[in-house]
Amino acid sequence: MALIEIKNLKKRYNDEAAETPALDGVSLEIKEGEFVAIMGPSGSGKSTLLHILGFLDQPSSGVYKFDDKNINSYTDEEAAKVRNQKMGFIFQAFNLLPKTTVLDNVKLPLVYSGVKESEWEAIATKAVEAVGLGHRMYHEPSQLSGGEKQRVAIARALVNNPKVIFADEPTGNLDSKSGGAVMEIIQKLNEEQGRTVILITHETYTAEHAQRIITLRDGQIEKDKQTDHRHKAGEFVK
């Protein structure tokens, strides 16, 4: 059974005068445990697709089933709960809260979960250690390097043990060394923990960490194929 199933998905922004919609009839399935990269030039609709898949935006028309349930049948509260419990987000711009420690940043998803406050500390500490930042626990984002910030964001994405990770150009703001470290962690999440990963990138070498690469152009799927020469975890060329 597919974790994600979309059929003829369209998205048109109200304030957009452009002729072509952001998404123009996209259909695809993503199984649980897959590592999929979505590629395409800017304006191809890849970010829009990711946002809809991540429940951050609504399609204009078409069907989107997550966990076999249609997106339209989720209330706002239920959608928030899915984002909180089943999805993890990694953004290009990191989006950490300023003037807030690494530990407290990682705790953030726990705040909106049903987890008891007494357990937050232990869970968040474990997640921070898992991305190798145990020594940065009480630093604020302004004291961290770009690569470290993105690892904090990964720890935050993992803290509620989600099924699927959405990564929106996670290496876009990083140099090749820290980008490589980030991609290594993301690939291990897929290979060792069996999490579904959906990654957006415009860089072929980053996309080649995935099993499958979907290429978008003008809101439609141009190519959808398995990766020929997949990188191993830790192998990052730039």
Next chain:
Amino acid sequence: MNLLYTFRIAIIGLKTNKSRTVLTILGIVIGITSIILVMSLGRGAQNLILGQVQGIGSKTIAIAPGKQPKSPTDFASLFADSLKERDLESLKQKNNVPTLDKIMPIVFGSESATFENITYRPTIWGATSLFAIIYNVYPTEGENLSEDDVKSYSDVVVIGNKVKEELFNGGEAVGKKIKIKGRNFRVIGVLPQTGQVSFVNFDSAVVMPYTTAQQYIFGIKYFHRIVVQADSEANVEQTVADIKTTLRNNHNITDPDKDDFFVETQADAVKTVSTITSVLTLFLAAVAAISLLVGGVGIMNIMLVSVTERTREIGLRKALGATNGDILKQFLVESVILTTTGGLIGIALGSLLSLLISVILTKTLGQSWPFSVPLSSVLLGVGVSAIIGMIFGIYPARQASIKNPIEALRYE
């Protein structure tokens, strides 16, 4: 998301922008401070005035000539001449007003008094010896007026403390003669310092037999007031009724609407005074409420700025699982914390200022100004500030909560 955590987040949010937080609170502080100050001082004034009114006892009844004033422009009655010696005699008769215990006519006015080369302008009181009992003020030097002084139109006076100081420069006064309207009066007594007693300040008064005052000072044959004391509080109402009947008989009045006199009891006076001060306090509180409104709009303004500034944070929280309700709560709690903190500071500041003012007034007025912060004003202050936080916080909080997460995340 539990409430305690919401509070902590709100406080962190407020801490990250300290100067803005302080300035926002200031608006509420000013509003609440003025409300507390006004209500506290209003209560103080009310207590002081009521204390004065009650000072001469609740058995006391005042009869004034003319129609009862219904509006501030009705002061013409002050010059009415309907109360005469004949009325005094009728009222004194036991079968007319059986519950009457004491009765004293009063005439008053301002005149210059001279001793050697010093002139001072005291209030001249024409009364009887009973004034000491009714107003509870007895001469500490010399003696009081006597019934004989009244009967024989004696040229004797009892003077107030201030009059003595002004005319005699602190020296001996009893036995000396002062000149009023070209006539010599012998000082027979000096009153102690009293301050205001029931709107009368005996410190600057010269008290003489009313017969003398009528004849030689004012040249009139009527009274400005007749003061009556009933034999008990329970009989005040009966006494008032009997007085009215007697006076109407004397003046041939059948229609009570055409009364050329009016009777006021202490209970009436207390009621009138508390109504006036309450209305005044309420009015001032309403003025203070306007400044609160301004403070509230300030809160709304600042919260809207804060919502815009933290658009990305809102988007992030939503992406991580915050519901609209969570975001609404977060911002609402922030504004309520702002206003309630302002409210508490305002209450403290208002009480302090009120205490300070009461100390200063006590010193300058020479009488104790009672300090009190009414509980109602404290509750009002806290309640109003919290409600202002709610009302003016709800719009910005709602703006925050309905932000589309992805647009919020993209916001630069």
